[in-house]
Amino acid sequence: MINKPVTIYDIAKKLNLAPSTISRGLKRHSSVSHRTQERIIKTAEEMGYRANTFAINLRNRKTSTIGIIVPKLNSYFMSQVIAGIEGVVNNAGYTLLISQSLEDVSKEIINVQTMFDNRVAGLLVSLAENTKETSHFNRIQKQGIPVLFFDRTPMGNDLPAITINNESAGYKVTKHLIEQGAKRIVHITGNQLSNVYRERLAGYRRALQEFKLPFDTQNVLINDLSEQAGIDAAHSIIKLMADGVFVANDHCAASCMHELKHSGKKIPEDIVIAGFNNDMISRIVDPALTTVDYPGFQMGELAAKNLLAHIAERIDINLTSNIILKTPLLIRASSVRKI
Amino acid sequence: MINKPVTIYDIAKKLNLAPSTISRGLKRHSSVSHRTQERIIKTAEEMGYRANTFAINLRNRKTSTIGIIVPKLNSYFMSQVIAGIEGVVNNAGYTLLISQSLEDVSKEIINVQTMFDNRVAGLLVSLAENTKETSHFNRIQKQGIPVLFFDRTPMGNDLPAITINNESAGYKVTKHLIEQGAKRIVHITGNQLSNVYRERLAGYRRALQEFKLPFDTQNVLINDLSEQAGIDAAHSIIKLMADGVFVANDHCAASCMHELKHSGKKIPEDIVIAGFNNDMISRIVDPALTTVDYPGFQMGELAAKNLLAHIAERIDINLTSNIILKTPLLIRASSVRKI
DNA sequence: GAATAAAATGCAATCGATTGTAATAAATAA
DNA sequence: TTATTTATTACAATCGATTGCATTTTATTC
Numbered sequence: 001m002i003n004k005p006v007t008i009y010d011i012a013k014k015l016n017l018a019p020s021t022i023s024r025g026l027k028r029h030s031s032v033s034h035r036t037q038e039r040i041i042k043t044a045e046e047m048g049y050r051a052n053t054f055a056i057n058l059r060n061r062k063t064s065t066i067g068i069i070v071p072k073l074n075s076y077f078m079s080q081v082i083a084g085i086e087g088v089v090n091n092a093g094y095t096l097l098i099s100q101s102l103e104d105v106s107k108e109i110i111n112v113q114t115m116f117d118n119r120v121a122g123l124l125v126s127l128a129e130n131t132k133e134t135s136h137f138n139r140i141q142k143q144g145i146p147v148l149f150f151d152r153t154p155m156g157n158d159l160p161a162i163t164i165n166n167e168s169a170g171y172k173v174t175k176h177l178i179e180q181g182a183k184r185i186v187h188i189t190g191n192q193l194s195n196v197y198r199e200r201l202a203g204y205r206r207a208l209q210e211f212k213l214p215f216d217t218q219n220v221l222i223n224d225l226s227e228q229a230g231i232d233a234a235h236s237i238i239k240l241m242a243d244g245v246f247v248a249n250d251h252c253a254a255s256c257m258h259e260l261k262h263s264g265k266k267i268p269e270d271i272v273i274a275g276f277n278n279d280m281i282s283r284i285v286d287p288a289l290t291t292v293d294y295p296g297f298q299m300g301e302l303a304a305k306n307l308l309a310h311i312a313e314r315i316d317i318n319l320t321s322n323i324i325l326k327t328p329l330l331i332r333a334s335s336v337r338k339i
Numbered sequence: 340m341i342n343k344p345v346t347i348y349d350i351a352k353k354l355n356l357a358p359s360t361i362s363r364g365l366k367r368h369s370s371v372s373h374r375t376q377e378r379i380i381k382t383a384e385e386m387g388y389r390a391n392t393f394a395i396n397l398r399n400r401k402t403s404t405i406g407i408i409v410p411k412l413n414s415y416f417m418s419q420v421i422a423g424i425e426g427v428v429n430n431a432g433y434t435l436l437i438s439q440s441l442e443d444v445s446k447e448i449i450n451v452q453t454m455f456d457n458r459v460a461g462l463l464v465s466l467a468e469n470t471k472e473t474s475h476f477n478r479i480q481k482q483g484i485p486v487l488f489f490d491r492t493p494m495g496n497d498l499p500a501i502t503i504n505n506e507s508a509g510y511k512v513t514k515h516l517i518e519q520g521a522k523r524i525v526h527i528t529g530n531q532l533s534n535v536y537r538e539r540l541a542g543y544r545r546a547l548q549e550f551k552l553p554f555d556t557q558n559v560l561i562n563d564l565s566e567q568a569g570i571d572a573a574h575s576i577i578k579l580m581a582d583g584v585f586v587a588n589d590h591c592a593a594s595c596m597h598e599l600k601h602s603g604k605k606i607p608e609d610i611v612i613a614g615f616n617n618d619m620i621s622r623i624v625d626p627a628l629t630t631v632d633y634p635g636f637q638m639g640e641l642a643a644k645n646l647l648a649h650i651a652e653r654i655d656i657n658l659t660s661n662i663i664l665k666t667p668l669l670i671r672a673s674s675v676r677k678i
Numbered sequence: 679g680a681a682t683a684a685a686a687t688g689c690a691a692t693c694g695a696t697t698g699t700a701a702t703a704a705a706t707a708a
Numbered sequence: 709t710t711a712t713t714t715a716t717t718a719c720a721a722t723c724g725a726t727t728g729c730a731t732t733t734t735a736t737t738c
Binding site for chain 1: 685686687688689690692693694695
């Protein structure tokens with residue numbers, strides 16, 4: 001047997017009061033006598049009353065929902081970010097509406113509309129790799145809804161974002177590999193439309209230049225950074241006779257290293273290798289993988305806190321300067337040449 | 340400058356029509372002339388009209404939102420499940436409201452209320468480890484909202500659920516290790532309030548019994564299955580002089596194996612080891628980890644499809660028999676003794 | 679006890695979209 | 709041309725909670 005949800009009208013009828021009194025009583029408004037407040041709250045409890053969020057949102061013209069749009073949900077890094085966001089947001093009494101663009105702008109555009117339709121109080125976005133411009137966020141921003149980008153952020157315009165310094169991190173990794181004696185370093189990275197991968201490549205180039213090593217486009221392998229891509233890349237690396245590899249994420253780096261070992265290469269003696277993210281896997285592979293610490297959980301928390309602050313204080317989020325997280329290089333066995 | 344969202348009243352005023360005509364015209368209701376339909380849709384587009392979801396939900400007394408409650412968002416397995424759910428649900432025009440219980444019933448209870456407050460059309464749940472009974476789902480179920488459990492499901496009562504046969508999987512793993520010559524097998528597992536870990540242990544015991552191996556509570560290590568727990572467990576395993584290890588998840592198994600190797604143990608010569616889940620990590624560690632294939636993505640898809648079918652057809656979900664996914668044993672180098 | 683102040687409660691409009699029914703306009707038949 | 713049917717469009721109530729203002733009840737003062 002299905003019974004309908006209880007409304008303030010049901011409570012009002014039961015207590016012989018006006019709905020408005022119930023509404024005020026439930027939130028302990030001072031204009032309702034204390035005795036009545038207690039009666040209202042008690043019977044509301046008894047009847048199993050739960051406020052209808054839509055009615056509230058409709059009337060108040062705003063929600064307690066935060067939207068998230070990410071390229072892909074199924075990655076360890078992203079699950080960390082989302083867990084961080086959920087913790088903060090939930091604590092503040094907000095709920096989370098989540099969607100993935102599957103690395104496709106057209107779906108991203110639809111997702112933004114859905115978020116708008118649901119009148120989210122704020123939006124956290126990590127862009128799809130083929131998102132070239134961000135005009136699809138214009139309408140939602142014009143409504144005064146703060147939009148905060150993280151990780152994969154828009155290029156050019158200065159929209160508020162939380163990122164790491166990918167260029168500097170790429171530089172640090174490459175420099176380290178060079179210092180360990182690598183002369184021919186292959187860089188495995190992702191779609192160059194994405195700021196993240198473009199900047200890491202830029203850092204890689206800067207380090208090469210600084211140490212007067214030639215830059216060769218052949219040494220830059222662009223793929224989807226998947227497990228399989230790492231295996232394929234390993235074979236290219238051997239053909240290229242490289243002695244160093246800088247991979248733009250740990251999963252791909254781990255599978256690449258695995259394949260290199262199976263092909264008879266010694267790590268780090270023959271080839272030094274480094275990844276990116278400090279995923280769990282980087283600590284467990286053998287040898288442990290040198291990587292860049294990219295704290296997803298903290299990034300999620302920071303992004304959420306920032307967004308909530310803007311919602312609460314009604315400060316225009318576009319006035320915020322970008323936030324850049326520190327990303328220390330974690331040197332492990334995969335890149336340290338025994339002397 | 341912030342401009343307010345456009346409503347059907349705005350469109351009505353502009354076109355000198357009644358709001359009801361706009362409402363019908365937008366969905367191409369046959370009672371609105373074709374010419375008017377076009378005019379309405381065109382100006383709606385021009386004015387940037389987007390329907391207010393709350394008004395619709397309030398009026399229709401239902402939503403297009405699916406709720407998810409999971410113990411923890413930050414695990415690779417769960418991110419796979421959620422990605423699977425998101426794909427199906429989004430395709431069907433639904434949105435996803437996500438929350439985590441952080442393995443705590445009290446938060447789970449609050450999350451269920453929030454889901455109810457948001458009048459989700461259906462709810463997908465994986466229980467917190469300390470959830471002993473499920474009465475907090477009663478109210479939402481009484482409202483006719485289908486609740487479907489997955490992975491961590493309630494014990495005892497026959498609520499609809501999608502699971503794997505954990506007992507059988509645990510049995511298969513243990514049997515395999517025994518067949519590889521292991522005589523003293525340690526089982527590392529999680530909180531025994533959770534069906535998942537309890538049943539895997541049961542399977543482990545059944546296999547021991549079948550092969551007339553003694554069951555010793557000392558050999559069952561219960562912890563949080565974390566990376567650190569794996570390291571700690573490795574030392575216990577050495578003390579216990581075990582020659583086989585069955586770990587209830589791959590992450591923990593990988594870190595345990597890593598530590599065992601560092602302590603001088605040869606895998607699989609000295610100790611055979613198997614994990615659970617078929618996470619990416621199981622394929623990359625050296626030696627590759629024997630494990631049970633637990634397809635999170637597919638489970639998510641299946642759960643979502645099932646739930647949507649029940650919402651669409653308005654069939655009482657409690658009439659469904661439980662769905663049990665197949666979980667093949669993937670035998671890899673970590674458990675195969677060279678002859 | 680009447681007048682006034684203060685406290686408590688009620689009325690009614692509002693948020694934006696939906697939908698049964700009434701009203702009007704257009705088309706057809708007589 | 710008038711009557712009748714059919715195609716369009718408008719009206720108004722509804723979903724559930726909120727809130728400014730009016731009204732009623734209670735407390736205080738003279």
